[in-house]
Amino acid sequence: MKNKGLALVKLGGSVITHKDRPLAANTGAIEGMAKALAGIGMPLIVVHGGGSFGHYWSVKYDMHTRPAPYDPHGVAVVHESMVALNQIIVNSMIKAGANPYAVAPPAYAAGHRPMAARIKELAVMAQNKMVPVTFGDVVHMGGRKYSILSGDALMSMLAKSLRPSRVVFATNVDGIYRDMETKELVPELRQGSSKRRQVDFKSGAGVVADVTGGMQRKVREAFKIASMGMDVVLVNGLVPERIAQAAAGKAPVGTVIRGRK
Amino acid sequence: MKNKGLALVKLGGSVITHKDRPLAANTGAIEGMAKALAGIGMPLIVVHGGGSFGHYWSVKYDMHTRPAPYDPHGVAVVHESMVALNQIIVNSMIKAGANPYAVAPPAYAAGHRPMAARIKELAVMAQNKMVPVTFGDVVHMGGRKYSILSGDALMSMLAKSLRPSRVVFATNVDGIYRDMETKELVPELRQGSSKRRQVDFKSGAGVVADVTGGMQRKVREAFKIASMGMDVVLVNGLVPERIAQAAAGKAPVGTVIRGRK
Numbered sequence: 001m002k003n004k005g006l007a008l009v010k011l012g013g014s015v016i017t018h019k020d021r022p023l024a025a026n027t028g029a030i031e032g033m034a035k036a037l038a039g040i041g042m043p044l045i046v047v048h049g050g051g052s053f054g055h056y057w058s059v060k061y062d063m064h065t066r067p068a069p070y071d072p073h074g075v076a077v078v079h080e081s082m083v084a085l086n087q088i089i090v091n092s093m094i095k096a097g098a099n100p101y102a103v104a105p106p107a108y109a110a111g112h113r114p115m116a117a118r119i120k121e122l123a124v125m126a127q128n129k130m131v132p133v134t135f136g137d138v139v140h141m142g143g144r145k146y147s148i149l150s151g152d153a154l155m156s157m158l159a160k161s162l163r164p165s166r167v168v169f170a171t172n173v174d175g176i177y178r179d180m181e182t183k184e185l186v187p188e189l190r191q192g193s194s195k196r197r198q199v200d201f202k203s204g205a206g207v208v209a210d211v212t213g214g215m216q217r218k219v220r221e222a223f224k225i226a227s228m229g230m231d232v233v234l235v236n237g238l239v240p241e242r243i244a245q246a247a248a249g250k251a252p253v254g255t256v257i258r259g260r261k
Numbered sequence: 262m263k264n265k266g267l268a269l270v271k272l273g274g275s276v277i278t279h280k281d282r283p284l285a286a287n288t289g290a291i292e293g294m295a296k297a298l299a300g301i302g303m304p305l306i307v308v309h310g311g312g313s314f315g316h317y318w319s320v321k322y323d324m325h326t327r328p329a330p331y332d333p334h335g336v337a338v339v340h341e342s343m344v345a346l347n348q349i350i351v352n353s354m355i356k357a358g359a360n361p362y363a364v365a366p367p368a369y370a371a372g373h374r375p376m377a378a379r380i381k382e383l384a385v386m387a388q389n390k391m392v393p394v395t396f397g398d399v400v401h402m403g404g405r406k407y408s409i410l411s412g413d414a415l416m417s418m419l420a421k422s423l424r425p426s427r428v429v430f431a432t433n434v435d436g437i438y439r440d441m442e443t444k445e446l447v448p449e450l451r452q453g454s455s456k457r458r459q460v461d462f463k464s465g466a467g468v469v470a471d472v473t474g475g476m477q478r479k480v481r482e483a484f485k486i487a488s489m490g491m492d493v494v495l496v497n498g499l500v501p502e503r504i505a506q507a508a509a510g511k512a513p514v515g516t517v518i519r520g521r522k
């Protein structure tokens with residue numbers, strides 16, 4: 001099934017936190033995006049990254065996506081910091097009049113393995129005026145092992161199950177730049193087309209430093225989602241109306257990666 | 262299986278919050294209990310109630326355990342307030358040197374229905390130095406319906422699956438009083454014995470006002486757990502060493518309800 005009226009929006013760590021300062025939420029940006037999201041008027045699921053909260057601590061405690069017996073105190077601290085950041089976003093959304101409902105990944109995934117029925121439940125909630133707000137986190141993988149499950153990986157997981165009509169990544173830059181010097185934006189890319197090669201990821205074009213794994217990983221996940229047949233839009237969350245435009249299917253300033261139909 | 266080395270501890274809303282003031286955590290009591298829990302030195306799962314947080318809002322928004330299409334904004338506010346209270350407890354435990362990991366009920370229950378494999382995962386985490394900290398909450402029941410799943414109900418659900426060696430309820434009173442005037446404590450009750458009738462719940466003996474459903478409901482859940490063959494101890498969380506004593510299998514000041522063997 002394709003969820004025609006569903007928008008899946010990722011708020012990147014670079015736009016919800018100040019990446020240059022540990023444990024600093026960008027409350028101004030969050031408030032702006034919360035207002036934009038509250039006004040979208042269509043079923044919505046929000047995913048967010050860790051930025052200077054979860055990502056900061058996961059680096060301190062040397063934690064990665066690879067399952068391993070990481071320091072249990074580090075696991076506690078990373079998880080707590082992600083819930084703290086989530087609370088700031090949820091509270092902002094409540095103030096903006098939306099109905100957010102925090103959902104940690106174990107509610108719909110066993111480790112990194114998606115639980116299809118539980119993911120569909122998120123869409124049912126979204127169709128009934130609730131906004132599930134989930135986030136990258138450190139999750140239990142069995143025994144003493146834990147692992148980082150990133151917000152970008154969650155975007156692919158949720159998109160694959162729910163096939164939302166709109167998939168939006170909000171970061172702190174306008175989209176994918178063809179040239180970092182001139183900041184020339186690539187307005188559209190086609191998944192699988194030769195155009196992809198026009199963006200030289202390795203050399204740094206289109207690669208803007210981003211605390212939660214960088215634009216490169218984001219672009220890789222975006223292409224992965226586009227390969228499933230959905231359009232993916234990359235916009236600047238610091239100009240929050242672009243998120244609303246992208247969710248509404250309008251063409252905002254940003255980069256659209258057209259899905260393979 | 263019986264989890265010989267596992268303690269299941271409920272921190273009641275009456276002891277973690279000031280029930281006479283909305284949205285007021287009893288941070289002093291929480292700190293004391295966090296220290297006691299950090300020193301227990303055995304696998305531990307913590308459940309907490311809503312007190313003047315979740316319970317306060319659920320009353321305001323007229324929400325109950327009965328599944329119904331409650332106001333989505335109320336659902337958002339109740340859930341957020343429970344996560345906020347959970348954060349205070351989790352942070353206190355981290356400061357005390359423990360490794361708490363917040364777990365909302367949807368990680369191990371579909372609506373009110375327990376997911377056995379996921380509940381067992383909580384015990385595996387507990388056996389490996391993590392302390393799952395879960396809480397009564399408003400949960401999705403399908404479609405537009407939500408429902409309150411109380412901390413006391415979670416105690417029965419978790420005890421049934423995990424058969425912990427110690428089940429402890431911490432409230433703001435010493436235990437079950439035989440006589441409210443003299444505050445005479447009932448040190449021991451036997452599940453299914455005639456002694457139960459010595460405690461006149463209806464007349465108010467043993468019934469001390471408690472924001473999260475009252476002592477009466479707590480005692481009912483405690484008897485339910487005891488009927489599964491486990492001893493249940495009711496202690497005063499304001500004297501936190503009693504929680505540690507109860508978890509360690511010592512006889513603290515309080516009321517023990519002996520399980521049917």
